[in-house]
Amino acid sequence: MQPNVEAVQPQFRSGISGEKTGGMGFVFDDLIPDLQETDGTSFTALLELPPPQAVELLVKEDSPAKTMPLPIFPSNIALIDRASLFSVFASADNPPDRTNILSVSSSMKIDSVKQEPLEPEYHRNSSSPAVSNQSLKSIKRKEREKKVKKSSKKVVANEASDGSGEQLPYVHVRARRGQATDSHSLAERARREKINARMKLLQDLVPGCNKISGTAMVLDEIINHVQALQRQVEFLSMRLAAVNPRIDFNLEALLAVDSESSIDNSYLGMFPPSIWPEGQMNGSRQQQPWLIDGLNLPSMGRVDDTSNFITPENSLLSYDSPANSGAETLHLSQLKMEL
Amino acid sequence: MAESSNSRKRRKIDPDSQTRIQPETGPTRWRTQAEQQIYSSKLIDALRHVRRGGHGGVRDAADRVLAASARGRTRWSRAILTNRLSLRLAQINRKHKKAARPSAGKSRPRKPAKKLPPVESKVKVLSRLVPGCRKVSLPNLLEETTDYIAALEMQVKAMTFLTGLLNAGAAAPA
Numbered sequence: 095m096q097p098n099v100e101a102v103q104p105q106f107r108s109g110i111s112g113e114k115t116g117g118m119g120f121v122f123d124d125l126i127p128d129l130q131e132t133d134g135t136s137f138t139a140l141l142e143l144p145p146p147q148a149v150e151l152l153v154k155e156d157s158p159a160k161t162m163p164l165p166i167f168p169s170n171i172a173l174i175d176r177a178s179l180f181s182v183f184a185s186a187d188n189p190p191d192r193t194n195i196l197s198v199s200s201s202m203k204i205d206s207v208k209q210e211p212l213e214p215e216y217h218r219n220s221s222s223p224a225v226s227n228q229s230l231k232s233i234k235r236k237e238r239e240k241k242v243k244k245s246s247k248k249v250v251a252n253e254a255s256d257g258s259g260e261q262l263p264y265v266h267v268r269a270r271r272g273q274a275t276d277s278h279s280l281a282e283r284a285r286r287e288k289i290n291a292r293m294k295l296l297q298d299l300v301p302g303c304n305k306i307s308g309t310a311m312v313l314d315e316i317i318n319h320v321q322a323l324q325r326q327v328e329f330l331s332m333r334l335a336a337v338n339p340r341i342d343f344n345l346e347a348l349l350a351v352d353s354e355s356s357i358d359n360s361y362l363g364m365f366p367p368s369i370w371p372e373g374q375m376n377g378s379r380q381q382q383p384w385l386i387d388g389l390n391l392p393s394m395g396r397v398d399d400t401s402n403f404i405t406p407e408n409s410l411l412s413y414d415s416p417a418n419s420g421a422e423t424l425h426l427s428q429l430k431m432e433l
Numbered sequence: 434m435a436e437s438s439n440s441r442k443r444r445k446i447d448p449d450s451q452t453r454i455q456p457e458t459g460p461t462r463w464r465t466q467a468e469q470q471i472y473s474s475k476l477i478d479a480l481r482h483v484r485r486g487g488h489g490g491v492r493d494a495a496d497r498v499l500a501a502s503a504r505g506r507t508r509w510s511r512a513i514l515t516n517r518l519s520l521r522l523a524q525i526n527r528k529h530k531k532a533a534r535p536s537a538g539k540s541r542p543r544k545p546a547k548k549l550p551p552v553e554s555k556v557k558v559l560s561r562l563v564p565g566c567r568k569v570s571l572p573n574l575l576e577e578t579t580d581y582i583a584a585l586e587m588q589v590k591a592m593t594f595l596t597g598l599l600n601a602g603a604a605a606p607a
Contacts, residue, residue: 285572292575299582313555316578320562323585330592331492337599338480338491 464583472502473591499588507580508573512565 273279293312297303300319303312462468479494496513503510559574560566563581566574 288572289575292572292579295579296575296582299579310551310555313552313559316582317555317559317562320559320578320582320585323582323589324562326589327495327585327592328489328492330589330596331489331495333596334480334495334592334599335483335491337596337603338483 461583464587468502469587469591472498472587473595475502476591476595495588495592499584503580503584508566508569508577509564509581510584516564 273283293309296316297306297312300312300316303315306312306315475498476495479498480491483490483494500510500513505511505514556571556574559578560569563574563577566577569577
């Protein structure tokens with residue numbers, strides 16, 4: 095295998111070579127006309143093909159490649175590495191091809207120095223620190239596999255579109271340039287993408303998280319926010335507990351405002367009409383029917399009010415009215431300061 | 434991957450019948466006024482039935498009402514609703530046995546630090562904060578957190594309003 099390997103090495107070029115000495119080089123020339131997109135780097139286009147087909151082509155012994163001229167020695171060393179490491183096809187079932195490919199790739203391992211200039215590329219490709227961690231791991235796997243711009247094995251149909259197709263039933267994760275296509279890393283990448291999407295939602299929800307970058311900081315903010323909200327709930331429940339014994343009293347007092355309506359005055363005459371702070375509640379009249387409805391208070395001849403119940407309930411309790419929200423935000427800020 | 438494909442199928446269906454389904458699912462549903470009104474009315478009802486509260490009686494009632502209005506779609510709401518009795522018992526037991534039982538070397542197994550990644554530890558803290566989400570995977574945990582935060586915000590708003598309402602009602606006739 096060795097002599098074949100060494101013969102194959104110098105044949106690679108960006109446009110793919112066609113020397114026929116090894117069982118490998120000429121194959122690319124076969125592929126060149128077959129490929130749909132040949133934008134100079136037909137090696138990468140080669141890798142667009144699904145593994146079985148590519149292996150077929152690799153295995154093919156007969157080809158018109160003999161007529162091809164000698165290839166130009168590639169100037170870019172990185173491309174040599176990339177070209178040699180087409181072991182993505184190793185995922186196919188054919189063991190002899192695998193050994194061939196692996197031997198080629200192992201021969202390139204000798205030039206391990208060349209791996210280093212590839213690393214910055216990986217870092218450029220990764221968008222988040224989490225992904226970059228993963229890409230670092232995948233670099234180590236690179237020696238065995240491929241840095242390839244190729245669709246994942248899981249794709250049922252061979253598409254040439256960019257981006258990951260997330261609408262299809264299969265997990266279509268496209269391996270970006272410079273990332274491994276191992277099923278493990280693909281699964282990891284899909285998982286990471288899910289996690290990042292959810293984190294984005296959370297960032298929108300928690301105020302002040304948009305400016306922070308980095309998973310740890312955002313998580314910090316989220317934790318702080320949840321703790322603050324829980325503390326607020328605790329505090330408010332304490333206050334409500336203090337007011338609690340007087341709930342019935344208060345609610346009937348609330349009803350007293352509406353005593354001028356058809357409600358029986360004799361019952362409510364005992365409670366003086368309460369004076370509402372207008373800033374806190376708009377449309378207090380509208381609230382009465384709602385409260386009455388919710389409390390099942392003794393019947394007070396509310397037949398006339400039933401018609402009022404339905405329509406005001408839609409506009410009830412305008413929590414977010416400007417005056418209300420002003421009072422409430424003040425209240426909330428007071429609460430926070432007290433906390 | 435099966436669950437992701439299922440979730441993708443679900444999300445695919447959603448935009449089609451968006452008018453009806455969208456307000457029902459997702460954290461945005463907590464922001465509607467209708468939700469807040471429903472919650473307030475249920476809360477008032479529940480508050481009248483609160484027992485001569487021990488500590489946090491009102492808080493538990495409020496949380497339960499909140500979980501009830503979640504309609505059982507989220508983990509934390511189901512956890513809150515199913516845990517109230519067991520938590521109560523645990524609290525009582527803890528108070529009784531706190532002085533009696535010494536911690537028999539339980540802290541020692543926890544000392545050796547297994548994992549140090551800060552993200553991991555924060556995720557654990559977060560999972561402890563959200564009820565019922567201790568052993569949940571990270572993407573699900575984040576989803577639960579989203580819903581939980583939205584629900585908590587609504588709860589705070591509603592309770593603030595009620596407090597103001599009742600306080601004003603108490604102050605005025607007095």
